[in-house]
Amino acid sequence: xxxxxxxxxxxxxxxxxxxxxxxxxxxxxxxxxxxxxxxxxxxxxxxxxxxxxxxxxxxxxxxxxxxxxxxxxxxxxxxxxxxxxxxxxxxxxxxxxxxxxxxxxxxxxxxxxxxxxxxxxxxxxxxxxxxxxxxxxxxxxxxxxxxxxxxxxxxxxxxxxxxxxx
Numbered sequence: 001x002x003x004x005x006x007x008x009x010x011x012x013x014x015x016x017x018x019x020x021x022x023x024x025x026x027x028x029x030x031x032x033x034x035x036x037x038x039x040x041x042x043x044x045x046x047x048x049x050x051x052x053x054x055x056x057x058x059x060x061x062x063x064x065x066x067x068x069x070x071x072x073x074x075x076x077x078x079x080x081x082x083x084x085x086x087x088x089x090x091x092x093x094x095x096x097x098x099x100x101x102x103x104x105x106x107x108x109x110x111x112x113x114x115x116x117x118x119x120x121x122x123x124x125x126x127x128x129x130x131x132x133x134x135x136x137x138x139x140x141x142x143x144x145x146x147x148x149x150x151x152x153x154x155x156x157x158x159x160x161x162x163x164x165x166x
Contacts, residue, residue, distance in 0.1 A: 093151030
C-alpha cells in the first residue's frame with residue numbers, strides 16, 4: 001500500500017507541475033524556406049576560331065571556318081540569345097570590316113528568329129524561349145571574306161553571344 005501511495009503522489013505531483021500537457025503526442029511546425037535565384041547559363045564548345053594563314057588562292061573568296069561553335073544553354077526563366085561584335089577587326093594592316101565575317105546557325109529542336117547574318121551589329125537568334133535545359137541546340141558556322149584590298153596582317157574580332165531574359 002505504501003508503494004501505491006508513493007506512486008500516486010509522484011503522478012499527482014507530475015500532473016500539478018505540467019498541467020494541460022497531452023502525454024503521448026506533441027506537434028511542432030518546422031518552416032522550410034528557400035530562395036531560388038534567376039539562373040541563365042550559356043556554354044560554348046570553343047572560345048576561339050583560328051583561320052591561320054589563308055592561301056593565295058583564297059583571296060577574293062569566302063573561306064569557311066575551320067571549326068564551328070556549338071552553343072548550349074539552360075535557364076529557369078524565359079531566355080533570349082543574341083550575337084554581336086565590334087564594327088571592325090582589330091590588328092592587321094588596316095581596317096577590315098566585321099561584316100566580312102558571316103555566320104549561319106543550325107538549331108536542333110528550336111526555332112530561330114534569325115539563322116544567318118554578318119557580324120558588326122547585334123542580331124537576335126531567338127527571344128522568349130521557355131525555361132529549360134537545351135544541351136546541344138545551336139551550331140554556328142562562319143565564313144570569312146578574304147578581299148583583294150585587305151592589307152596583310154593578323155586580324156582579330158571578338159564575337160559575343162549573350163543569353164538574357166527577354
